[in-house]
Amino acid sequence: MSYAINMLKTMIKNMNPAYIFFEDKTIESAAGNSISLIQFKSYGIDEAAYNIIYLVSIDKYIIQGAFNCKYNDMDEWKRAALEIIKSIKLE
Template identity: 35%
Template sequence: MDYLDEQLLENKRKQKKEQYRSLETGFYICNELVKFGRVTIAPLSLSIVLPTAFVTMPQSMVKVKYQSENRPQVIKTSLDTRVNFTFSLLSQAVKPEQIASLAKQFRTVVQRVSPANVFYDLKEERTVEEVPLCWFDYKGYAVDEQIYYIMYVTPWGKGKLLHGTFNCRFRDKDEWKEAARQAILSLKLEEGDNNS
């Protein structure tokens, strides 16, 4: 009888995953419906569709979690801080046709810094505004856990480059990958001080 109950539960989980597969419907992630909504990150002149429960990580926590001086400028995080989207705007003019080679350079740097990382896809896609965006994903290692990362780059405004990451526990990779990819591709330029 337990086997049948387990099969029924598994079938229900599969149905929910098929039913909730977009930013509009939400995603069924780790047995929970995660809803998404567009948020504006004014200091970086961008908006993005993220999980509605995510918050901006306080600077005090950012300094602990990202000890390098090159820490991200803005981090949106789950309440338990296990799932993060990071954003940094760099003063670097990049032509759309250069974005793939730039992503390869970023991947090479990440590989040199941590040779144990395992790399997967490298793809060029377009944001909702038809701006080229290149991303790659990989498995990295924290002190006590394996981490799944998606790193991306895209031209941003006039003479800027948007660089960001998504990360979660590696064991949750298959739960989060498509939701994170769709979120990253939802990036939109919002008019602001950073574009002049």
């Protein structure tokens, strides 16, 4: 998983070096799965966005998900987004 998340982060950095990356994390889902995530600030035409991209490994598969919101709204949404990501149950 660390290889996959690092490759994803490198691709994003290469696509736009102006993006600002925050702390990478590994969290545990409610079902006990390990979730690797990267957080970064990206830029659009008229405003910045806060982004979370996460990877979950299930058996031989890697599942990718994403969350984003306006950067100015990050403090309101970050905790809720992480709680939703933690609640993922894959069967």
